[in-house]
Amino acid sequence: MTTKVNYSNQLLNIETGQQIEKSQLTIFDRQGKINKRVINIVNTSIDELLKNIEQGGESYHIYFPQEIEKELPEPLMKQISKEITANEVRVLTAIVILAQFAKSKGELYYWDKINRAYFEVDLPSVYKVMGIGETRGKQRELVKKAFFSLNDKKFLIVEDDNLTISKLVEIHKIDKKNPNLFKITVEGLFFNFDKSKNYQNRYFHIPSDINKQIRKVTIGRPNAGVELFIKCLYQAKHCSKDGKVEYSYSKVYKLMKLENLVKNRNTGRIKDTIQKAFDIAKKLDLISNVEMGETNLREKKYILTFTP
DNA sequence: GTGGAACTAATATTCTCCCC
DNA sequence: GGGGAGAATATTAGTTCCAC
Incomplete structure (x- = not known):
């Protein structure tokens, strides 16, 4: 028996790099150039990252939608950006599923002001929803790696008329007693808490064992x-x-x-x-x-x- | 430059062997 | 015997390099 889980359209748009074309935002002006607001936020985020790298601060990668990627010089892209890997796609799906489990148990807390939700995940449950519950060490290491690399990625988020660049999943703290327990926050768009919007059209369903099924049929x-x-x-x-x-x-x-x-x-x-x-x-x-x-x-x- | 082969890396699965 | 760690092997993804 597989349960169904709600998956946010907006999240999938970000993963596939379609967040701009699926929004109301006009990215190109009449001359076919990227509009100034988009350029500004992209440039600011790049400058901030480069400054961080230079000063040995927090390092991360930014995953831009394809339209923007095309406009940026390749050497710069190599330095600041990284493709999303299959394991990251799987882990992201796993986190969506776990977040909803936490929500249904009342263990998920939403902060309106920053539009993020907090909950705790332990790696064994991540392994479980990824369908590798029975297997051994190596795959678990890969999952852990993908989990941390998600924490190292920022995404361009388009919400109505607002543009932000932020982490979809952020690890805040690792439990002192249990190194497999993480305190994390996720973007509000994982759930679309804003009930005033057209609620129905914001989700689709995926089976909660989707990763396990995919594993079974691929080599x-x-x-x-x-x-x-x-x-x-x-x-x-x-x-x-x-x-x-x-x-x-x-x-x-x-x-x-x-x-x-x-x-x-x-x-x-x-x-x-x-x-x-x-x-x-x-x-x-x-x-x-x-x-x-x-x-x-x-x-x-x-x-x-x-x-x- | 481009197309494609050949090589290297990543990931998954199966096998083997050791220890209890 | 069996459970698990890790080696060996299979398959596919990503990179490099060479001929044209």
Whole structure:
């Protein structure tokens, strides 16, 4: 029996780097340049980080959406930014699930003023929701590493008309008696506490053992893009009225971050990667069929039929 | 420069062996 | 016998390098 967990649309948009295009914010002005407000916050955050690095202060990475990444020089990107790894994607999912468990037990505390929620996680429960409860040391080390690297990442958050750059998950304290127990806070958007907004359209459902299921049907080193795409499919299923979803090739390309394959001279793997994502979705019993088609603009598209 | 092969790194799973 | 640590192996992701 798998329970269902609410997953915030906004969070998934940040993970896939779509937070800007999915917001009301116009990022480009009439000349096609990035708008000043966005530039300002990006530059300020970069300056702050560079200053930190120079002075040996807190070091972290900033994960920018693709539109902004493209505008920044590559050497700078290498210094300040880092791609999200598959294990980080999995740990983030695990934290969403654990946060909701904590919330239902009344062990989660929300602070309105900073729009963050506090709760405690212990690593064994992280392992459990990641489906590695029975396995040994090495994988646990990787999970721990991914957990700490999430704590080292800042994300661009667009909330209505507000832009901030902050940590989605922040570790504040490690329990003195139990080194596996962490006191953490997460961004309010994990839950969208603001009830005044359109509440219904802010979530989709994922199974609480999603990581375990994905592990069961995949082999080899995990691929972050593919796993993000699987979450997108759960979201699309939730929104779909006719039991289908259509993705243009460029949409799939973006969601799976296939740009990285091109950058790394692995263009030949694009087809296999897309196929892999569809295969996993089929094995998860999420979709039952994939058809090819053409968009109005004569672009290749995929028509996916969800399993009822 | 670009395409692609070949190499290296990361991750997962299976095997082996030792200790209780 | 079995449980677990760690080695060996399989698979895939990411990097480098070379020919054109």
